[in-house]
Amino acid sequence: MDQLPTFKSPPPSTPSLGSVVLISTVACLLTLVLCFTPIGRKILLTADNAGADLITRLGTQLKPAPEIVLIEIDRIPRESDTPELAPFTGTPPFSRAVLAQAIRRLHAAGAQTVGITAPISRPSLQYPEGDHELAVTAAEHQQFAYFSAEVGPFPQSTLFAGHPVLAVPDEAIIPLTPDAADLGVMTLPPDRNDGVVRLILHSFPVIDTQAQPGDHPERHIWLSMAARLAGSKIALENITSETHRIRWTHSPKGAGYAPFQPYRLSDLFDPITWQDKFDNGTFFNGKKVLITPAHHSVHNTPLGPTSPAQIQLCSLNALLAGERGIITELPTEWEHAPLITGVLVALVLFCLIRNPAYRTGAALLAAIVLLGLVWILFNRSNQLVPWSGMLFALGCVSAVGIVTDMTAQRAARRTMIQSLSRQTSPKLIRKVRRRPSPYRESLAGTRRPMPLLTVNLKDFAEVVEPRTPGQSVTQLNKYLEHINHCIFDNDGITSTSPGDSILASWGSLDAEPPASSAPRALDAARQIRHELDELNSYWMRRKFPPLKQGIGLHVGECIIGEIGPHNQRQLNIVGRTASTVRQIEALTHKFSSEIILSESMRSLLPEDVQPLMRPLPFIQIHGNPEALTLFDVLRSEKVDHWLTYKDDYLAGLKSFNDGDFESAVRHFDRCRSASPTDGLVTTMLEGAQGFVTRPPRKWKGVISLDKH
Numbered sequence: 001m002d003q004l005p006t007f008k009s010p011p012p013s014t015p016s017l018g019s020v021v022l023i024s025t026v027a028c029l030l031t032l033v034l035c036f037t038p039i040g041r042k043i044l045l046t047a048d049n050a051g052a053d054l055i056t057r058l059g060t061q062l063k064p065a066p067e068i069v070l071i072e073i074d075r076i077p078r079e080s081d082t083p084e085l086a087p088f089t090g091t092p093p094f095s096r097a098v099l100a101q102a103i104r105r106l107h108a109a110g111a112q113t114v115g116i117t118a119p120i121s122r123p124s125l126q127y128p129e130g131d132h133e134l135a136v137t138a139a140e141h142q143q144f145a146y147f148s149a150e151v152g153p154f155p156q157s158t159l160f161a162g163h164p165v166l167a168v169p170d171e172a173i174i175p176l177t178p179d180a181a182d183l184g185v186m187t188l189p190p191d192r193n194d195g196v197v198r199l200i201l202h203s204f205p206v207i208d209t210q211a212q213p214g215d216h217p218e219r220h221i222w223l224s225m226a227a228r229l230a231g232s233k234i235a236l237e238n239i240t241s242e243t244h245r246i247r248w249t250h251s252p253k254g255a256g257y258a259p260f261q262p263y264r265l266s267d268l269f270d271p272i273t274w275q276d277k278f279d280n281g282t283f284f285n286g287k288k289v290l291i292t293p294a295h296h297s298v299h300n301t302p303l304g305p306t307s308p309a310q311i312q313l314c315s316l317n318a319l320l321a322g323e324r325g326i327i328t329e330l331p332t333e334w335e336h337a338p339l340i341t342g343v344l345v346a347l348v349l350f351c352l353i354r355n356p357a358y359r360t361g362a363a364l365l366a367a368i369v370l371l372g373l374v375w376i377l378f379n380r381s382n383q384l385v386p387w388s389g390m391l392f393a394l395g396c397v398s399a400v401g402i403v404t405d406m407t408a409q410r411a412a413r414r415t416m417i418q419s420l421s422r423q424t425s426p427k428l429i430r431k432v433r434r435r436p437s438p439y440r441e442s443l444a445g446t447r448r449p450m451p452l453l454t455v456n457l458k459d460f461a462e463v464v465e466p467r468t469p470g471q472s473v474t475q476l477n478k479y480l481e482h483i484n485h486c487i488f489d490n491d492g493i494t495s496t497s498p499g500d501s502i503l504a505s506w507g508s509l510d511a512e513p514p515a516s517s518a519p520r521a522l523d524a525a526r527q528i529r530h531e532l533d534e535l536n537s538y539w540m541r542r543k544f545p546p547l548k549q550g551i552g553l554h555v556g557e558c559i560i561g562e563i564g565p566h567n568q569r570q571l572n573i574v575g576r577t578a579s580t581v582r583q584i585e586a587l588t589h590k591f592s593s594e595i596i597l598s599e600s601m602r603s604l605l606p607e608d609v610q611p612l613m614r615p616l617p618f619i620q621i622h623g624n625p626e627a628l629t630l631f632d633v634l635r636s637e638k639v640d641h642w643l644t645y646k647d648d649y650l651a652g653l654k655s656f657n658d659g660d661f662e663s664a665v666r667h668f669d670r671c672r673s674a675s676p677t678d679g680l681v682t683t684m685l686e687g688a689q690g691f692v693t694r695p696p697r698k699w700k701g702v703i704s705l706d707k708h
Contacts (some may be wrong), residue, residue: 044339047388053302055387056327059629061250061303065320067112069287070262071102072294097130099291100137103269104146106289109281114145115316116291125427245327245384246318248303257304260313265291290316327384335345342393345370350401359405362399367391389496419570423495424509427510431510438511442571447505449514451601452522452573452581453492455483455528456501458548458589467545475544476500482531490524495572495672503581505573508560514644518555518604525551525595525633552585553597555604577622582623583705584630591616592679597632602631611639614649614680617656617687620704629704632680645674649681655692656688657701664688 106114138145213597251259267273274280292309299308318325330337345366353359370390377383413433416419420429432439442448457463457479463474483502487494492504504524506517526549536546556577563572586595593616604611613631620627652667668685675681691699 003111044386044389044392047392047561048386051388052384052693053384055374055378056245056248056302059375060247062247062317062321062325064249064259065288065317066315067287068316068320069111069263069284070260070287070309071268071289071291072262072309073291076099096134099264100130100133102265102291103141105268105281105595106284107141107144109278109283110285111144111287111289114141114289114291116145150283200506227680243329243331245329246315246324246326247321247382248301249314249317251303256298257301257306258310259317260310262294262309264294265573288316310600323382327382329376329384330386332689335386338390339393342370342390342395343397346394346397346401349398350404354405356402356405356409359398359402363394363402367394370394386615419494420509424493424573425491428491428493428509435510439509441511442508442560443562445559447557447559448511449555449557450505450507450560450573450577451514451518451555452558452577453487453504453521453525453551453553453606454501454581455549455551456582456585458550460500460547463545463547471544475539475547478536479532482535483528486527486531487524490520492521492524493571495570503573503578505558505560508558508571508573514555515604518601519606519609521553522597522605522609522633523603525597529594529635550585550588550593552581552583553595553601554581554584555600556580556597579623580621580628583623584628587616587619587630588690590683591632592683594633596630596634597633599629599631612636614642615653616680617653617684618702620702622705641675645671645681648674649684652684652688656684656691659699661688661691661695661699665692 048562063287103114103116118492167495208541249259251257263277268279278284288376290309292312294309298305299311301314346363349359349362350364353362371387374385374387377385416432416439417429420432464476467475480502484494487502487504491507493508495503495505504521506521507514528549532547532549540546554577557575558573559575560571560573562569563574564570580598584598587596588594596616597613602610612634614634616630616632618627619630648667648670652664652671655661655663655667665685665688668681668688671678671681672685
């Protein structure tokens, strides 16, 4: 009995919303600064390249052009198989006369063009006549056969076999005809330091003077050849590796990336293969043929590892597809546009949506929409937008906003819990956290039917006057704490009241219907009555004066809201119902009762408590247009004794209401004889006796109380 109920301590204070917004703004700025620093740019570039690879792999791919044929240079056939090539057999370096014969044979078969890439490593010392024959053949077929070679960083023009060539010592020699205005090549194997294969297309004029170091003509190779092979009408001079990529060619699933089926150079000179596989050369009619070494090196592409020849043919296939085959990237001056777009979208969501769950969903939806736009631009408009940085910015700023809102909501919840912990039980607080919408409505102000309970000490001023202030405060605090405990046990909510009274409600936080909460309100009232009995026994043993209280219960529509000065507001009840329940409680003084409730309250109570109810006279309370039907709530241990004079009490009450006060006196007098200590009976008897002596004017069976 001496132990008071304990509650969890309120959570520690949290930063204000303003400080959280400031922290979030700084975090957004730091995110943007990081994106524009060298390290941040490098990270974003890596992410953008990976993103470009992903969309290239998943996006629309080209079909292999049927007119493209790949021939790989393998070993030269045996002398017995190809007598016409007997002088040139052996292991490489072999005579380049084989390539000259291949050009003539393909030309005779009706091939449209022939491209020979990177087969010439250095001038042949073993077969120099083969070099001359290849140069002569190239001159004779200069509108049919085109050449390319891998070159080093210091190329120079020279003469070979009487023809101008582009040569690099120990690297490459390309025979040219004297009237050749320019030469180009498709692509070189990709830079091993670049994780993304780009299409490198530049024109390069061949001159007879030494090129300057750093000109890097290897970046100007394959273009003219590719353009002539493809017959492309694309403005190739405007295509650069910095702003363009090829659209890759679809490859059947399997090991590696090989969209084009390779044939062997030896097949051109094998009679059986020439007849069966190439239909005596008809197969090459109208075809664009690329002759290239059978590389054993492997390079990574967005679609998988492959050989340089396959990469070159993908470039050719892209040119054959026209504008569909070239993907344009954003120019340098627009490189930050996607990043800024992601930031702006996130900030718009930050300003428009405050709920973290809704903002998370909106951010995900925005990311899906942005990715959809990137997808459409890539597949329909041949435009590649770097989306990784955009999503990074959207995610970072959105995450900061979500954390901000979650922190603010957490602070609000802590404030709510700290405030409600003084007004209700932890159990009800958990219920509010699971379903906060009724509580939010209550904070803003709403009307709701609710049971109300008010408890007030009787004659407390006279009790505490002889005591010291410390003793009075100690006794009052102990009383109020135990009363609150009774209310909390029954899921009630207390509101601000004067120091020696409490106003409690049910349903103000969770919108529980009065039909289900009214019984708990009555249980709280009866528990409070019992608790005061225990406290009085405790105090009397310690020479403290006992306390008396009155409890009123009523159900009606209430105005509930967060009321009070700024920073001191809490949930409170106002309106006619709150005023009525206080006046009902005040009647406990007049009728010497402990608990009085209204008919609106009694009608919601279960049958098992109805025997505890004793009707009172009809009362006209100030501010209520209609008279109230009120009931006194008996103690359960007194019900049996009450039944012995119940009939006399009800008969006396009926006579009193009908104005037959003499009859009422007789019935109430018999009730007092049966129960001399019943304060209500004594009050009714004295009231009826007073009306016999001084009959009221225009009696209507209703006791009317003035404002006071």
